[in-house]
Amino acid sequence: MLRETPLYLRLNPADDVVIACRELEAGTNLLKEGVIVAERIPAGHKVATKAIAKDAPVHRYNQVIGFATRPIAAGAHVHVHNLEVRDFARDYAFGEVYQPTQFANPPATFQGIVRADGRVATRNYIGILSTVNCSATVAKYVAEQFRGDALKEFPNVDGVVPLVHTTGCGMGSTGEGIDILRRTLAGYARHANFAGVLIIGLGCEANQMDALVFTQGLEAGPLLSTMTIQDSGGTAKAVAEGVRRVKEMLPRANQVSRTTVPASHITVGLQCGGSDGYSGITANPALGAAVDLLVRNGGTAILSETPEIYGAEHLLTRRAVSKAVGQKIVDRIHWWEEYTAREKGEMNNNPSPGNKAGGLTTILEKSLGAVAKGGTTGLMDVYEYAKPVTAKGFVFMDTPGYDPVSATGQVAGGANLICFTTGRGSVYGCKPSPSLKLATNTPMFQRMEDDMDINCGEILDGSLSVQEAGARIFALMLETASGKPSKSEMHGFGADEFVPWQLGAVM
Amino acid sequence: MLRETPLYLRLNPADDVVIACRELEAGTNLLKEGVIVAERIPAGHKVATKAIAKDAPVHRYNQVIGFATRPIAAGAHVHVHNLEVRDFARDYAFGEVYQPTQFANPPATFQGIVRADGRVATRNYIGILSTVNCSATVAKYVAEQFRGDALKEFPNVDGVVPLVHTTGCGMGSTGEGIDILRRTLAGYARHANFAGVLIIGLGCEANQMDALVFTQGLEAGPLLSTMTIQDSGGTAKAVAEGVRRVKEMLPRANQVSRTTVPASHITVGLQCGGSDGYSGITANPALGAAVDLLVRNGGTAILSETPEIYGAEHLLTRRAVSKAVGQKIVDRIHWWEEYTAREKGEMNNNPSPGNKAGGLTTILEKSLGAVAKGGTTGLMDVYEYAKPVTAKGFVFMDTPGYDPVSATGQVAGGANLICFTTGRGSVYGCKPSPSLKLATNTPMFQRMEDDMDINCGEILDGSLSVQEAGARIFALMLETASGKPSKSEMHGFGADEFVPWQLGAVM
Ligand SMILES: [Ca+2]
Ligand SMILES: [Ca+2]
Ligand SMILES: [Ca+2]
Ligand SMILES: [Ca+2]
Ligand SMILES: [Ca+2]
The missing domain is CATH 2.30.130.110 (Archaeosine Trna-guanine Transglycosylase; Chain: A, domain 4)
Structure with missing residues (x-):
């Protein structure tokens, strides 16, 4: 048509x-x-x-x-x-445009998996995490034993997923770098979408298992199991032991069903990657409209990608529920200024000559392209990378703009759904939380239809308004949270897109 | 016994x-x-x-x-x-103890794979590299199509190996960070152990394919192929296209045989990980004795792990073939001092009270535990991370001490074999270069025998001298270079241990 x-x-x-x-x-x-x-x-x-x-x-x-x-x-x-821009950029005007949310009554619902402690999952995986790169292959080998028909007696288990990484040693045993890694691993270990988690270490790494468990307040038990390769006696024995432990988890992990729960149990991580000139006028505002619907229905949305809002944090401080919440964004901006200075990089989000030729006039307008994903409701809290998100409504988590690192922080914080806008065409997918990809333009949507969940390019084609696109995205959020697989889930993405933010020297 | x-x-x-x-x-x-x-x-x-x-x-x-x-x-x-320590530590004494190598005549030989351009391989893989994390899963999916029986018509091909990583975007498009990533990828793309290489990108990443190819002087052709997911039209089409390209490489990749070549075609990367109190008296000196044999037979050995020799660079500058070569080490040490200072870390390799109680008196002696892997011959050149190693004999490459990052730099530089000493018990393995693991003590060797290739703990048990252990290691180097699988190769390690050194801000 x-x-x-x-x-x-x-x-x-x-x-x-x-x-x-x-x-x-x-x-x-x-x-x-x-x-x-x-x-x-x-x-x-x-x-x-x-x-x-x-x-x-x-x-x-x-x-x-x-x-x-x-x-x-x-x-x-x-x-x-x-x-x-004028003085606006020098005035945070904390809370100046904050408005209490008008909640929908009754709220929208979805079919979620209610855990024993009341948390609600959108998927039901078993996760195999590694403390260090040195145990990555063993973690993968354990998971490989559960491919194919191995789970056919456990139809309610969505899979056994290895999430490994490249760090965990050659780093300080205290400090920002290992704190972030531990927070991230703990956030995944606790994630509602995991029925059970096995953490595998090597044994002599900087990121010691005991310290990970202790500092993060994790509690080992039948559904959170830890082991090291050195204690097991090498690769073959460790794989066998890991397989045994996962097998023990499976019957309990399978004892789940979906029930009707309010949309307040959805926490969506907002992402954009491979943005183009349409991102700020189609997919990002459409996602923002969906976020406004989600928030009015009691849910939570996490905006991130700090470098992409740099210089326009005023767009967020004005929406803050309190000065204290607004100030947290300002503090994180200062952290980034210091970080990039010491890394010999630069924070600079000003419109380039090309941006201006394309119609973006000010840094506020350019950043608004990214911020638009977050809709228009009050900013309820601000989190550091991978910290547990406990507020409801629209919140901010400080992360890099780099997609896998940013989304990993959001999922560690509890996101049980990702919505990812893309103009150039990202094929990103996530585990254990499903990820929806929203195309900014129709030609790319058509070219990469097996990777794109919704075509927001229709806004530009004239067949859909921003609000209509938002309603369509919100409906798909509910369906996806209820178990409908996203395009990236059908492809099986997610194991290699777990990328904890790496900070500090590699020694 | x-x-x-x-x-x-x-x-x-x-x-x-x-x-x-x-x-x-x-x-x-x-x-x-x-x-x-x-x-x-x-x-x-x-x-x-x-x-x-x-x-x-x-x-x-x-x-x-x-x-x-x-x-x-x-x-x-x-x-x-x-x-x-005294003034020694303030005097680099460049070249003071350098002695020209007494070469063995005739040199030892092994069964190597001679490439068309005269380079010699120890293995014969096809590699699938990714420019960015965003193409990692597609790279893995391409490789997965060649598991099991898929290669049975191509018995001389050792496998199709995906080597993916976590960076490539959210980084500066110029500077040290992307330079190192490009050098590393190019070093693998050119590695003699790859008969053919397919590099897969997403399309919009900071690490652009064209810039990678151009800046590194790579030449695309039948055995070095590049493609992006966005140009292919998404995941499914990209995987199909990648599989097609690998299939085209297979018949040529299979046209190899092993012939007798001199040991001068062996370049071994020296590693230690999970060291213990025995590393400096058993496995490391034994490996050093093997390196002396390799060097006398015309081969090359790369010592690395700069943080572990810090404060004792004088042990190496004295062995340097020239002042210029010695000065390169000093320059890299200064780089590290600056790097760790800006990362709020610290270079400190002094013996701790525990080290002293264990018998290590000076920083020179402590570092000697690491340096001992490099034997006693002249230091012929010094390389930055992942730069092509062109000198023969004993050389140094500046890398972190963290095992997968260090070995990745060495393999990018051309190492076609890794020798890895371990006391606590690492299960490290590498692709496309085989890795031998040398245990420092007998109890660990016995506990993890399916991961350990040689037990240097016998030195402490009294059944082997350091020189005898060195001869045994050198013999196994030749056998392994000739095709005998190492323990980690039998397990299949190596795909998740490719970890390019990440430098600079994640944006
Ligand atoms: Ca972006
Ligand atoms: Ca992004
Ligand atoms: Ca990975
Ligand atoms: Ca070491
Ligand atoms: Ca090491």
């Missing part, structure tokens, strides 16, 4: 501008807006839909992207000649 | 001391040394075997470990009360 690209996109009813979907000539009638375009507007650029007074804030996706440097008439081009 | 632990060990005929294997009472007769022990010597500590003048250097494993602070009589305990 071919449709013509619409003339423009309205991202939010409260916006002062709409986005030209193709070059607009002076005199073009933006019918639904009741506005006549006053001058030539390049594709991707902004048109004012009402008169904006000098010094007034300009909103896109219901967030401030800058201030008018002179009066702007309805129909005028809004760009660097009449829009700038 | 039970033997009694010998009284003491002589590590090198030129040494001024021997090592007590158990506590020695005053009056004990060290028969072969013609020395009577003058006072109680704890196990692991040193006894002088001749009179040492005040200020004279004291040698262990034919290397200076310090200077006598007073006259030391034959039979006396040598430790902190009469031995110290």
Whole structure:
């Protein structure tokens, strides 16, 4: 079904501008807006839909992207000649636009797996974790014994998944690096989507098993088992022992069923990777609309990728529920400034000349492309990487922008679903939490249809509004949380995408 | 066959001391040394075997470990009360003890695979590399299609190996971090042990395929193929395309045979991991003796693990063939000081109180435990991580001490064999280069016999001298290079132990 690209996109009813979907000539009638375009507007650029007074804030996706440097008439081009960031960027205005959430009643529901302690899972795996790279192969060999028909007596177990990594030794035995690794491993060990977890170590690594268990407050038991290769007596004996322990877990792991639970048990990690010029106007705002629906239904969404909001943290501090929550973002931004300085890198998220040619005017607007995934509701809390997410609603977790590292932190924090927008076409998948991939444009969706779950390019094609796309994503979130496999799950992705954030010297 | 632990060990005929294997009472007769022990010597500590003048250097494993602070009589305990480092540690004495190698004539030989360009392989794999974590799973899926019976028509192909990693994006597109990653990937892409290599990218990663190929001077062709998932149109099509390309390589890859070639075509990477109190007196000196044999037969051995020789780089600078080569080590040491300072870590390889109680007196002696793997011949060149090793003889490559990262750099540099000493019991294995594991003690060897290739603990048991153990290791090097599988190869290790050194901020 071919449709013509619409003339423009309205991202939010409260916006002062709409986005030209193709070059607009002076005199073009933006019918639904009741506005006549006053001058030539390049594709991707902004048109004012009402008169904006000098010094007034300009909103896109219901967030401030800058201030008018002179009066702007309805129909005028809004760009660097009449829009700038100003003091906004020096004023965190903590909580200034925070609004309590209007909750849906009754809330949406899904079919979840309720654990003995009341936590709700969206999948039911057994996980094999490694303390160190030195035990990675043994962990994989244990899991390999449960491929094929090995689980046919345990139809409620989704699989036995090895999640291994490259660090765990050659690192300080105290400090930020090992703290983050331990938090990440513990977050997975505790994840509701694992019915049982076996952690395998070598024995002499810096990331000692006892210290991992003790510092993270893990409790070994029938469904959380630990062992080392050196204690077992080498590879063959360790694999045999690991297989034995997993076999012991299987009957209990299989004793689950899905029941109707409220959407408040969904925690979704928001990701974008391989973004393109459409990310900020299709998939990211659509995902944001879905997040607003999820939050109104009691659920939780985690925005991350700190380097991609750098310089526009003000977009989030204003939405904070309290000054203390807003300040946590500012603190993490300062941490990043120090980190990149010592790594001889640089934090710089300013629009490039290419960004500006494409219609992005200010750093706020550029970052809004990433922030839009988080919708518009209040920011309820801020977490360091891989820390347990306990608040409900929209929250932020500090992570790098690099997809597998960012998502690993979110899942460690409890995300039981990932929503991942992509323009260039990522094939990312996750375990133990399913990951939905949202295409920003139709050509890529069609080219990579076996990897994409939803085509947000339809927004640009004119067959779907941002709000409609958001509703479709929210519906698929509920279905996926209820057990419907995502495209990446059908392919089997997820074992090699577990990448804990590596910080500190490799010694 | 039970033997009694010998009284003491002589590590090198030129040494001024021997090592007590158990506590020695005053009056004990060290028969072969013609020395009577003058006072109680704890196990692991040193006894002088001749009179040492005040200020004279004291040698262990034919290397200076310090200077006598007073006259030391034959039979006396040598430790902190009469031995110290002094000016030695401030004088690199470049080349002072360098001696040209006395080559064996004729040299030892092995059965190697001679490539069209004259390089010699010890194994014959096809490799599947990924530019970025985002293509890791597709790389693995391609390789999985060649498990089981899939290669039965190609009996000379040892396997199709996926070597994937966790980085390649969320990093600067220039700088030290990506330089090292590209060098590492290119070193593997060029490795003689790969008959053919397929490199798979996602498409939008920082580590762009074109830049990888161009900056590293790689030449695509029938046996070096590149592709991206985005160009292929997603996971399923990329896997199919990758399988097709590997199938095209197989007939040519199978056209190999082994012929007799000189040992000069062996390049061995030296590793130790999970070291213990015996490493420095059994497996490491034994490996050093084997390296001396390899070097005299024209081969190359790469010592690495810079943090473990820190503070005792003087042991190497004195052996350097030239001041320029010695200076390269000093430069890398300064790089490490800067690196660990910015990572809030610390370079400190001084003997701890526990080390001293165990008999290690000076930082030179402690580091000698690691350096001993490198034997006693001249240091012919020094390389940065993953750079191609072109010199013959004993060389140094700057790497972290962390085993998988260190060995990955050595293999990227061309190592076609790894020799790995271990006391606690590592199960490390490598692809595409076989890895031999040398146990430092008999109890661990017996406990983990399916992972250990040689028991250097026999040196302590009295059934083997250091030189005899070295000859045994050298013989097994030749056999393994000729195709005999190592223990870790029988287990199938190596795909998850490919860990390029990650430097720089994760963004
Ligand atoms: Ca991104
Ligand atoms: Ca990202
Ligand atoms: Ca991995
Ligand atoms: Ca070591
Ligand atoms: Ca090591």
